[in-house]
Amino acid sequence: MKKDVRTATEVDAYVGAQLKILRKAAGYSQTELANQVGVTFQQIQKYERGTNRIGASRLWGFCKVFDVPPGRFFDGVDAHLQATQTEAKRAYS
Numbered sequence: 001m002k003k004d005v006r007t008a009t010e011v012d013a014y015v016g017a018q019l020k021i022l023r024k025a026a027g028y029s030q031t032e033l034a035n036q037v038g039v040t041f042q043q044i045q046k047y048e049r050g051t052n053r054i055g056a057s058r059l060w061g062f063c064k065v066f067d068v069p070p071g072r073f074f075d076g077v078d079a080h081l082q083a084t085q086t087e088a089k090r091a092y093s
Contacts, residue, residue, distance in 0.1 A: 012053045013049070014080050015059075016050040016051075017048070030045060
């Protein structure tokens with residue numbers, strides 16, 4: 001069965017979790033952050049849960065708000081994916 005390429009992935013969920021960490025560290029509510037980047041707070045919720053992917057231009061907007069390089073959202077993703085795969089293998093063993 002072919003996977004829908006529009007479906008959010010584990011990497012999207014990880015990037016969303018990093019967004020939540022940065023937002024909380026900066027002391028922003030979801031509404032405050034949404035207003036700064038021009039989306040609804042519901043969209044911020046979807047990004048943070050990994051339900052929706054964050055596009056490149058939107059990611060760039062978050063980088064400007066938090067004054068971080070784009071790579072900040074991906075720091076540690078390889079280790080996270082390895083841990084997730086290891087857990088999945090254990091669960092199916």
